[in-house]
Amino acid sequence: MSDLRDLYQEVIFDHNRHPRNFGKLEGANRHAVGHNPLCGDRLTLYLKVENELISDVRFEGMGCAISTASASLMTERLKGMKVADAETLFGRFHDLLTNAATDDDTASLGKLTVLLGVREYPARVKCATLAWHTLHAALANQDHAVTTE
């Protein structure tokens, strides 16, 4: 039996209650809307990308604790990151969450490891990856809504 606290860690509650980088970003040059139709979660991600570097990022929207915390943690992590590195990190994060990774080396995730609890809850994995799918769409400059379905 998995413990609920493995899913809802304190860091997640903290980011859910007080999401970082929340709100519209003035001067953004990339944005995308992510939608998880299954639970009605919807978030908008704004990015400022200069010379292949993410100089600023913010998000707004409504979601469950997992998706809100994941978006908040993601924005914290992305600031100052190279676009290519962000994509690599998404790939790694996604593989680890969906158990597609061939190893269990979570070191590169840093603080994002608090989200690994969702591995025990297949129905909730999409909550944790919504922000990242939206990031991927924003970086590809797909200005239409992406969905997790």
Next chain:
Amino acid sequence: MSTPKERIEITAPAGLDAVRLRADFPILNQTVHGRPLVYLDNAATTQKPRQVIEAIEHYYSADNANIHRGVHTLSQRATDAYEGAREKVRRFINAADLREIVFVRGATEGINLVAQSYGRNRFKAGDEILISAMEHHSNIVPWQMLCEQTGALLKVAPINDAGELILDEFHKLLSPRTKLVGVVHISNALGTINPVQEIIAAAHAVGAVVLLDGAQAVAHAAVDVRALNCDFYVFSSHKLYGPTGSGVLYGKRELLEAMPPYQGGGDMIRMVSFAKTEYNSLPYKFEAGTPHIAGGIGLGAAIDYVTAVGLDAIAQYEDHLLRYATEQALQVPGLRLIGTARDKAAILSFVLGRIHPHDIGTILDHEGVAIRTGHHCAMPVMDYFNVPATARASLALYNTRDDVDRLIAALHKVNEVFG
């Protein structure tokens, strides 16, 4: 002199013994996350009693054969069992004629059948189809598709903050242009019981036919299609303690007679040559291909089961339980009910403070309590109440006050965890 069985029937107190009925449902006897399962997702699908499981097992282990075509014994037995189930359905909804009972995959297929077979060749630009704002997607999308094909217009009668149909607005939207009215009998997202009698009378007055979506209704109240005088009625077996993949379309005979087949294939024909095909008579005209025979038989067994318990007893019992659940739920800090219709059945849809229903669902699951979270295939309802989703506990004849108490305790736990 009465036999013991008769004596039980006579002396049994009014109502229903849920604790005893529970024993008929093997699946309920298990633990989830270390706690006895409390199953409150009955609006999505109900559990199946032993009697239904055994009927299906018996069919496959003793009678399995294709129907309507064989001269051998098994085929005859299978045909008798399947057609016997059709008769059980007829009696169950009090249809006048066996030919009015069409077996389909479920409520969804029944609605699509009516849209395509009744509406496709009949409706034209300027015609209107009227539905309500509380419909399940399955009673929205088939009409949208039909409107695209025919140029007909989809009109939507609004609901109020209690989740009730606004009858004045409904009446205003009815006109001689209205060709069909499609309304949910009991809403799966809100629990609202619609005043279908009044709806049907008003629709008939302007010459429109009425389809009732009875997916949530048949397990919770006795349905009499003749008393209702509805033109079409659909429901799914799996929400009535029967198997998935089977369901019923009831249609008035003269309407069904005039409708072209929905699909072509075996069983729906009388005679085929390359020059001409003569369609079979009702209801087989609408039943192309080998049907879900075990599904029909299982549905028949489910009907036997609920009939033996008694639909009135079920309705009364569930009503008491819903009242109790509502009272208790309103004591939970931050809980807001979505759907507070005066006439309501078996469904408790709610939100809890700012906690997302998904989080509620996960924590409740940890407590062994199964509920539904999401939009319940009724996104327009979510939009109306301005919530992304709700949590929904839905009751069945095997739920008890204990189940409700477990739900409430788990909701307190959610508040504690998110406190």
